[in-house]
Amino acid sequence: MSSVYHDSISTIINAVRAALSEQPVLRGISAAKQTSFALDLALIALGCRCAWLVDVTVVADAEQVYDSLLRTLRQFPICSNPRPNNPFFVNKTKWRASVDEVHFVHLGRDPQLLPRPPLDVLAALQALTYNPPTLPPGLEPHTIIPLAGVLLGYPVAYVPDADGAFLAQASLDVFACSVRAPTWEHPFLKFSCPAVLAATHPELAPTRIAASLKTRFEPRLQELGLGLVVKHSTEIVDRVAL
Structure with a gap:
């Protein structure tokens, strides 16, 4: 284990765990979830990825709770953008993920690779350059879903159609990435792409x-x-949850 690894990851994980203990709502989550939460936040703080969508716990009054958490962790370049049930943590210096590295796939009757990023997604990314970073109110799923894909570092971002039918019984290339250390392995990101698109x-x-x-990440x-x-696998599911 390198000293850089030890000093950076361990220091930030310990700081996050201490900050979690000061939040009554977060103090009650299990030790395993606290460790997972702390590691994901450490990876954001260290610029290993741009953003993390909290998926280990659901918190009432997320904006207040997470703002208070980040005030305790103000030495790290992290900000939050809480949305109902989907709070994000973002690295303030690294969030500008290159849109050129993202393939946008429109989910209509048949999935189609879009020739360029959607304009509304570009506008939302521009809003994140403000101080403090913000998002326009009332974003629709066809904007917020691909925007999330960009921020989370997915090479493929879905742009859903209005009918709500998403890849039912379609063959999908599924990619599951994890971070590996000498003594542990931790999920990093997971996404899919319609397998039919690879042919063209x-x-x-x-x-x-x-x-x-x-x-991008190594x-x-x-x-x-x-x-x-x-890790790559091919899966067929009844419906893709976005």
């Missing part, structure tokens, strides 16, 4: 997507003594 768009072939993930993780594990 070679950049969406599983090997190309896996390579793009390693190019350098920073390796600086911290961490590895990136990318």
